[in-house]
Amino acid sequence: MKQIKFIFTGPPGAGKTTAIATISEFPPVSTDVFSTDSLSKLKDTTTVAMDFGQITLENGQKIGLYGTPGQRRFKFMWDILIQGGLGLIVLIDNRRPEPFKDLAMYLDNFSEFIEKTDAVIGITCIDIKDTPTLDDYQDFLKERGQIYPSFAIDARNKDDVLFLLNTLLTCLETS
Amino acid sequence: MPQTLRLFSSQLSVSNLLTLKIFLGLTKTDRVAVWEYTDDPEAATAVLIDTDTPEGRSQVKEWVDRKKSQVLIAFSDKGIGLPNGVLLLSRPLRSADLLAVLQEAATHCTSGSAGQERGKSSGPAAQVSALLEETNTSASFTGTGRVLNFLYKNHDKALKAIDRVGRSVIFDVWRRRYYTINLTRTEVEDLLASPVRSVQIQEMSSNDLAKEIQNIKAQDSDPLFWTAALAISNGQLMLGLLLEGFYKLNRWPDLKKLGADPLHMKLAALLRSGGTIDHLAHFTKAPVENIIDFINACQVLHYLENQQKSMPSVSPVEQKKPSEEKRGLFARIRSRLGI
Ligand SMILES: Nc1nc2c(ncn2[C@@H]2O[C@H](COP(=O)(O)OP(=O)(O)O)[C@@H](O)[C@H]2O)c(=O)[nH]1
Numbered sequence: 001m002k003q004i005k006f007i008f009t010g011p012p013g014a015g016k017t018t019a020i021a022t023i024s025e026f027p028p029v030s031t032d033v034f035s036t037d038s039l040s041k042l043k044d045t046t047t048v049a050m051d052f053g054q055i056t057l058e059n060g061q062k063i064g065l066y067g068t069p070g071q072r073r074f075k076f077m078w079d080i081l082i083q084g085g086l087g088l089i090v091l092i093d094n095r096r097p098e099p100f101k102d103l104a105m106y107l108d109n110f111s112e113f114i115e116k117t118d119a120v121i122g123i124t125c126i127d128i129k130d131t132p133t134l135d136d137y138q139d140f141l142k143e144r145g146q147i148y149p150s151f152a153i154d155a156r157n158k159d160d161v162l163f164l165l166n167t168l169l170t171c172l173e174t175s
Numbered sequence: 176m177p178q179t180l181r182l183f184s185s186q187l188s189v190s191n192l193l194t195l196k197i198f199l200g201l202t203k204t205d206r207v208a209v210w211e212y213t214d215d216p217e218a219a220t221a222v223l224i225d226t227d228t229p230e231g232r233s234q235v236k237e238w239v240d241r242k243k244s245q246v247l248i249a250f251s252d253k254g255i256g257l258p259n260g261v262l263l264l265s266r267p268l269r270s271a272d273l274l275a276v277l278q279e280a281a282t283h284c285t286s287g288s289a290g291q292e293r294g295k296s297s298g299p300a301a302q303v304s305a306l307l308e309e310t311n312t313s314a315s316f317t318g319t320g321r322v323l324n325f326l327y328k329n330h331d332k333a334l335k336a337i338d339r340v341g342r343s344v345i346f347d348v349w350r351r352r353y354y355t356i357n358l359t360r361t362e363v364e365d366l367l368a369s370p371v372r373s374v375q376i377q378e379m380s381s382n383d384l385a386k387e388i389q390n391i392k393a394q395d396s397d398p399l400f401w402t403a404a405l406a407i408s409n410g411q412l413m414l415g416l417l418l419e420g421f422y423k424l425n426r427w428p429d430l431k432k433l434g435a436d437p438l439h440m441k442l443a444a445l446l447r448s449g450g451t452i453d454h455l456a457h458f459t460k461a462p463v464e465n466i467i468d469f470i471n472a473c474q475v476l477h478y479l480e481n482q483q484k485s486m487p488s489v490s491p492v493e494q495k496k497p498s499e500e501k502r503g504l505f506a507r508i509r510s511r512l513g514i
């Protein structure tokens with residue numbers, strides 16, 4: 001049986017592991033995943049951590065919380081990963097040099113999945129670097145003809161993470 | 176040419192009626208709408224009923240049931256339990272309050288949201304809003320409507336509002352900031368709700384602005400405008416918005432900052448693809464006035480697309496809901512996470 005899950009994506013350091021940790025029943029388990037374009041080129045591989053957390057519902061059902069790097073070179077694992085995915089939480093680190101480019105990449109790479117489900121965007125580390133602003137992100141989305149719920153959040157704050165999930169659920173419930 | 180509108184009243188005391196008639200005279204020089212008193216309820220544009228009497232209360236109900244085109248105004252101390260769409264004029268009778276209510280009534284009878292078959296006053300709502308649109312280059316503004324609406328119309332400016340006792344607040348409307356040293360947030364909210372006429376408003380040059388705000392902490396005006404818009408709204412669409420209009424978001428409202436009302440979240444999700452107020456009410460099963468409040472607040476913060484006059488034949492707000500199974504799952508996740 002495929003596991004029902006929420007999928008967290010975003011660049012390294014955006015707060016995926018931290019966000020999952022705020023709600024998971026156990027500390028997120030990090031799995032090493034080989035990153036390569038072809039399995040034959042194992043020499044060139046780097047490993048990257050994929051996070052796994054979980055919550056258990058009152059009927060015993062377990063909901064997975066998966067953190068995944070979203071770069072295209074990990075595409076080989078998405079098809080499997082997104083099975084049972086309820087929706088996507090994109091975390092963007094505001095300190096990175098080109099956060100819009102990051103955002104565009106994650107939205108594009110997961111576009112098919114988002115199409116079938118939905119996505120919310122959390123901009124992290126705005127407390128450290130306050131530009132671009134949330135407005136700038138929304139302008140950027142508007143230019144792309146997209147309206148996704150987007151908020152400034154702190155991945156260390158459980159309420160912020162719950163707010164993202166609450167919004168995502170509301171979108172899923174009304175579409 | 177100002178429009179002539181007529182007011183009929185019922186259940187008012189002799190002294191209030193006299194006061195009312197005197198106050199109506201104040202609109203004589205209004206460039207948009209001049210109000211006259213009429214003894215003929217059928218000829219009236221608006222009807223003012225004292226609802227602090229049992230007769231008054233039942234008259235309002237009757238009037239609403241008869242679905243007349245007149246705008247109803249309740250004169251009341253508290254205004255509790257008023258039917259939808261009835262404007263409130265609070266007791267005691269004050270000219271500023273009355274003029275604000277009349278201005279609102281004028282809007283409703285021209286925008287057509289209060290009555291269906293109003294042949295006479297077919298002029299576009301824009302006519303009524305002319306006063307608000309007015310961009311006065313002289314030192315201070317006068318006009319009708321509430322301060323919040325006025326700021327909304329002047330979204331590219333910096334304005335200073337001074338209340339009757341000389342306390343002031345500076346709105347850098349363009350940058351969505353406000354500055355004050357002697358008003359609390361609630362007091363600024365009250366000021367936003369008050370009629371423009373009761374406040375002195377001056378436009379500020381960028382130099383003046385820079386000078387005056389030097390040592391004052393900037394505050395985000397979004398949550399302030401949002402709360403004020405919701406509070407003022409009272410289930411009545413803002414000037415220029417139509418009850419049968421098609422609404423669509425142009426960006427997601429920052430409900431994390433503005434307050435995470437579950438209905439607002441739902442409405443935002445629905446308004447992503449757009450819909451009419453009817454559709455939204457149908458889908459959310461929420462009272463129409465709560466939806467109108469949200470639309471007004473979104474409009475004030477510029478979260479809405481420019482309104483399309485004609486509604487697309489098929490509303491993008493689809494009526495399909497997730498399967499029973501999915502809904503059960505979402506509910507269990509919510510309950511587990513406490514959201
Ligand atoms: N100041 C600040 N630190 C954050 C925020 N979000 C996450 N962090 C920190 O950023 C670091 C990287 O987060 P991590 O969860 O490992 O990122 P991941 O690579 O996406 O899994 C951690 O030390 C977090 O505590 C934020 O909004 N503000």
Ligand SMILES: [Mg+2]
Nearest residue numbers: 016017049051
């Ligand atoms: Mg990590």
